[in-house]
Amino acid sequence: MIDTLLVANRGEIACRVMRTAKALGLTTVAVHSGIDRDARHVREADIAVDLGGAKPADSYLLIDKLIDAARASGAQAIHPGYGFLSENAAFARAIEAAGLIFLGPPATAIDAMGSKSAAKALMEAAGVPLVPGYHGEAQDLETFRVAAAKIGYPVLLKAAAGGGGKGMKVVENEAGLAEALESAQREAQSSFGDARMLVEKYVLKPRHVEIQVFADRHGHCLYLNERDCSIQRRHQKVVEEAPAPGLSAEQRRAMGEAAVKAAQAIGYVGAGTVEFLLDERGEFFFMEMNTRLQVEHPVTEAITGLDLVAWQIRVARGEPLPLTQDQVPLHGHAIEVRLYAEDPENDFLPATGTLHLYREAAAGPGRRVDSGVAEGDSVSPFYDPMLGKLIAWGENREEARQRLLAMLGETRVGGVRTNLAFLRRVLAHPAFATAELDTGFIARHHAALLPAPAELSEAFWQVAARAFLASEAQRRRDDDPESPWSAQHGWRAGLPAETSLTLVCRDQRRRVRVASEEDLGGAARRIDAERRGDVLYLDWQGELLAVTHFDxxxxxxxxxxxxxxxxxxxxxxxxxxxxxxxxxxxxxxxxxxxxxxxxxxxxxxxxxxxxxxxxxxxxxxxxxxxxxxxxxxxx
Known part of the structure; x- marks a missing residue:
């Protein structure tokens, strides 16, 4: 029986899991680090347990503390979310040993897919197509040199125990192999405590297409269609959609059946994702299997009408899957973008700070926002910088794209740098609109997606000055609505009908003279701006700019x-x-x-x-x- 569920995670995935758990009548338990005590996932839970510490190693990665939290709160089951311990076999075993239920696959399945090298060997034995490569135990430079020469350059070095783009290097020729191997091994050791590498043929212009699989404890396994996750930066996904554009029914069936074969080969139970590379000729190759719920699962939910977290709970209770393969729906199209606190102009490095302004797009038919923050929250340097996800569904891909663009246009984030403007450029790009997708998309369209900051125009400064003056007047009205000095316009004895002020934006400074609207014949343009403290956030040509008065x-x-x-x-x-x-x-x-x-x-x-x-x-x-x-x- 499961009536109380602990979520061993934070942020948007914790909020998302608890939303379904509450809908099913379960009591929800949040865990949190010392600096997360006021986080949104804590505020939304029925029960909260303080793990202490700040870094993941001192909080969310401590298995014993998580088990103790489950016992103290009366939870019978633990959902790992994604990241942290979600693919840690020792965690799954500890939960089972404590007499609790793990909302994930058996530890043996996690073990089987935990090493990319071992997983490749298993998949080869199961008849799942693989990218040509070397996945052996020998890790010396000469072994990799011989293997790369046999495979043919360019090749891709990958951490055997890794994920998320860490410990991954593209090598164009033999001259660059030694340096790349040393660098990749250092990254892998730092990120995963395991420096082992594998090397594969680097597929040119590949698409990243993955299959959502689900299995119960009664021997049933099926696939819930596919997702295209080709738009990536630093080898990490940023835009995902379902179904994959241009994939034929025959290709979907072939990839789906291969994914089910992969899951069955390791005795899988629960939600998982089998990831493939799809080349220009339509051939596909197994990359890896993620033994957990994926960040991008909402697009699958949107096109199937299913709740995958609810399925996870039911499977954990021992219930059979409610559908057969022939009954799996596929309706319309869905696209998801990941909103990150990061600096696209600086190689997408994570950003930290306080969310002085945070406003989400309105939810509604075909519109969904999964987030884990609220205005006033802090983005710390200790955790993943994803703020949330925006998901749009439409009867077709273009309808979903336009709807998502509108949602991005309604989203406001100030106080922390984000990829919001970058996401808007991706979705608006003609190549994305026509589904010209592959993992090199961002690099190929770099100039359009990441333009160099330009000198702000006189039109911008005029609009910014008007908006700033209006916000100042509003602040005065809020303080003393009856005061005559609260009015921005009106008759002024002996004074010119204009105002001047010095503003700063993007390290640029300008003294602006603004004529009153009366002198402009009453003409006024709508200004989309919001004031927070001393900062005015102004939407200008698809980007939210911070404007301040020069001090x-x-x-x-x-x-x-x-x-x-x-x-x-x-x-x-x-x-x-x-x-x-x-x-x-x-x-x-x-x-x-x-x-x-x-x-x-x-x-x-x-x-x-x-x-x-x-x-x-x-x-x-x-x-x-x-x-x-x-x-x-x-x-």
Whole structure:
């Protein structure tokens, strides 16, 4: 019996699993690290257990703590999600030994597919087509040199125990093999604690097509159609869709039957995915099997109308699969994109920070958002940077594509860099619209998908200035709605009908003069912008840009931080000197008060230190850029 389910994971997959569990009437249990105690998956669970720590190795990867959490919460079953321990045979065995139920395959099946080399040998014996390669035990350079020469360059080095693109290198010729092998082995050892490698023929212009399989404890196994996952960066998927465009019914059947054969060869139970490479000639080759639920499972759910997590729970309870192969539905088309906190302009490196602005696209018919964050949450450096997934379904692929584009257009994320604009460019690209898909898609269309940042136009600055002024007026109205000073427009005695302000965006600065709307004949364009604190987030040509008002004080402090000098940001007079030479100060301590433009500005210490020298006195007039204080870093 299962009436309480613990999810041994975090983020969007934990939220997604708990959503189905609650719909089935189960009590849900979340586990969390010390820094995740206020995370969304914790807030949505019925019970939460603190694992402590911050890094995965100190929390989500501790098998004993997870087992203890299940016992303490009364959970009879554990769902591993994906990542972390989801494909760890020792975890599956520990759960079974504790008398609990693992919502995944038997440990023996995880073992069989845990090593890519061993999996290749099993699949070869089962008659599943393989990419030509070497999967042996010998790991010396000469062995790989001989194998690569036999296979023919280019070749692909892959970590035998890996996944997610780590420990993976493309080698174009023999001259680059030694360096690539050493690098791949280091990555594999660091990521998986296992430096063993395999080498395969690098298939040119391949498509990544995978088959969703499902098996019960009664000997039944079937495939739930396929997904195309060819759009990848750094060997990691970013766009997935189902069914695979252009795949014939015969190809679907052949790949599906091969996938079922692979699952049956290892006595599989539950949800799994068999991944293939599909070449230009229509031939397919086994790559690997993921012995868990995949990130991209929602597109399969969209075209079948099935809930795969509900199936996992029912299979774990010992129930048979509810359908036969001939009854598996295939309706319409679905596309999913992964929204990551990352910097596409810097090789998609993960980004961290606080989600000052976070707004999801509206859910509805053909629209789904699976996420694990909310506005105000922090994105830490310890975990996967995926914020969530947007999934659109349509009667056909074009309808799904257009619907997903609209959803991306409604999505707002500010405070952390994301791949949102990049995803919009991918879906809008003519090659994607015509389904010209392969794993080299991003590299081939790099210039269009990742354009170099351009100088912002005068039109942008005008729109940004209007939006910023409107947001300032709104803030004043919120504070005092009856005040006449809350109005942005109106009659001004002896003043020009325009406003000027200095704005900053993308490290560019511009002083903008804005005429009132009355002078423009009342013409006004709709501006899609949202204000959070001192930052205005403006949707401009498919990208959400952060706009701030130029702060000369902050700019001056920043420019002198390295030298230890703090200068006057503008002409003014020294009102107060608050420190003396030799005084120790903390970061943020006010040092000097400067009066300029009828306002007082405090010059503050950017870090802890000692005042080395003062170059100003009270009542003195100083010019912009004059050094006022010299601050020596604390020893």
């Amino acid at each position: 000369p004080i902050a700019a001056a402090e920043a420019s002198h931080t390295q030298q230890g000098g703090l200068s006057a940001p503008m002409n003014g007079s020294i009102v107060r000197v608050l420190v003396e030479a030799g005084q120790a100060v903390e970061a943020g301590t006010a040092l000097v008060v400067l009066e300029a433009m009828k306002m007082e500005h405090s010059i503050r210490a950017p870090r802890a230190g000692v005042v080395k020298a003062l170059y100003c006195r009270e009542g003195e007039m100083v010019g912009e850029g004059s050094v006022l204080v010299e601050l020596e870093a604390d020893a």
